[in-house]
Amino acid sequence: MKxxxxxFASNLFMTCAWYGHLKWRFLEGRSLLFVILVxxxxxxxxxxxxxPANRIGYASGFSAYQLKIIQExxxxxxxxxxxxxxxxxxxxxNYAVSFVLIFAAVWFAVAFKPGNGPGP
Numbered sequence: 001m002k003x004x005x006x007x008f009a010s011n012l013f014m015t016c017a018w019y020g021h022l023k024w025r026f027l028e029g030r031s032l033l034f035v036i037l038v039x040x041x042x043x044x045x046x047x048x049x050x051x052p053a054n055r056i057g058y059a060s061g062f063s064a065y066q067l068k069i070i071q072e073x074x075x076x077x078x079x080x081x082x083x084x085x086x087x088x089x090x091x092x093x094n095y096a097v098s099f100v101l102i103f104a105a106v107w108f109a110v111a112f113k114p115g116n117g118p119g120p
Contacts, residue, residue, distance in 0.1 A: 003060065006053030007071050011078040013046035019079075023086055062110075069109040073102060 017039040021027050027035050050071075057067045076099050083089040 003053050003057035003062065003067070004070065004074070006049050006056070007074045008078065010046045010049035010053060011071070011075050013042055013049065014075070015078050015082045017042035017046060019082060019087065066109050069106050073106045076102060 020042070021035045021039060027038065053071075054064075054067050057070075058064065062070070080091055080099070084091065
């Protein structure tokens with residue numbers, strides 16, 4: 001659970017670093033270099049949470065593949081909230097279906113131990 005919470009928190013920072021500049025007024029009219037520097041500062045906070053999340057998760061028995069797939073699903077959850085609240089974009093049916101399929105991938109990734117998945 002600690003891994004998932006750290007991944008969630010790191011993705012809040014990552015989403016802000018990657019997409020926040022699209023709507024933040026204090027960055028309007030600023031140079032691209034300045035916007036990149038602000039994003040890097042925010043991304044530093046993301047890394048300080050992501051690295052421990054992956055180390056803790058790996059030490060707890062998650063494979064690197066599982067950690068990456070879980071992280072991508074969390075990224076999508078955080079992004080949907082961000083897009084809705086900050087960017088004022090609606091989640092359309094085709095995006096929702098796409099996300100459901102990605103969450104199905106997460107289930108497949110964590111439901112079976114490596115080497116013990118469905119096979120012939």
